[in-house]
Amino acid sequence: MPDKPSKLPPIFTYLDARIPLRAHEHVAILHCGEASAVDCAGFLSEGLSLGDCCCYLAPVNVQIAMETRLRELGVDVDRHLDDDTLQIPPALGPPDGWVDWAKSVFLGAELANAPGVRILEEDVQPAAETLPTREFFEFHSRLNYLVKHYRSVVLCQYDAEYLKIQHLFSVIAVHRHLLVEGTLVRDNPFYIPAEKFLAMSTEDRDLREVYHAVGFDVKKLLATLAGYGQLQGSKQ
Numbered sequence: 001m002p003d004k005p006s007k008l009p010p011i012f013t014y015l016d017a018r019i020p021l022r023a024h025e026h027v028a029i030l031h032c033g034e035a036s037a038v039d040c041a042g043f044l045s046e047g048l049s050l051g052d053c054c055c056y057l058a059p060v061n062v063q064i065a066m067e068t069r070l071r072e073l074g075v076d077v078d079r080h081l082d083d084d085t086l087q088i089p090p091a092l093g094p095p096d097g098w099v100d101w102a103k104s105v106f107l108g109a110e111l112a113n114a115p116g117v118r119i120l121e122e123d124v125q126p127a128a129e130t131l132p133t134r135e136f137f138e139f140h141s142r143l144n145y146l147v148k149h150y151r152s153v154v155l156c157q158y159d160a161e162y163l164k165i166q167h168l169f170s171v172i173a174v175h176r177h178l179l180v181e182g183t184l185v186r187d188n189p190f191y192i193p194a195e196k197f198l199a200m201s202t203e204d205r206d207l208r209e210v211y212h213a214v215g216f217d218v219k220k221l222l223a224t225l226a227g228y229g230q231l232q233g234s235k236q
Helices: 040-050 060-072 077-082 093-109 133-149 165-174 210-214 218-233
Strands: 011-015 021-022 025-031 053-057 117-122 150-161 175-182 183-185
Touching: 011 040, 011 053, 011 150, 021 025, 025 133, 025 165, 040 117, 040 133, 040 150, 053 093, 060 077, 077 183, 093 117, 093 133, 133 150, 133 165, 150 165, 165 218, 175 218, 183 218
Parallel strands: 025 150, 025 175, 053 117, 117 150
Antiparallel strands: 011 021, 175 183
């Protein structure tokens, strides 16, 4: 009997030239202290060369470093900023306005007939005094709706050592796909679909039982997640 045709979306890009990401995926890259093996600048430069609409969310000092790296890769940053194929918001306002911003990005890509949308978020840390945590994670949960409606990939990179543990739980809960220790977890077992997450109280979103099961050790938690990804590897 012939194999049934795959219902998975097509490959959108490869990270680090080896990790396949499919269209409509919203991925959290989790690392612990060390720089990620993934060249995220390459994710943007490739997209710009293909005509994708690319967006970069990061603190101002990190934005400067990214612009420098893109220029080193041969990207005409000024031209792409002028024609809005590259968008780098100069300041991160309250997260409750991010959903409207993201909707405008997808609408603009559709009007421009762009082949895809790429959003990269780096070094954005939720904190009560800067980014209200509930709204921050609700934005990420709602992104799971937006990526379904246009050929796109959203990458969000986090250093787990700098996240409060309750924030790490929320990062894991709102991203169906994770990249942990270089391993892709395409079906995150602790993912909470948006329709459930948005209706939950902050307390109900807590994965503390999982953290207890790994001895309150962040690195062990990440290793456990990577183990899920290795088990799923043959299905990717």
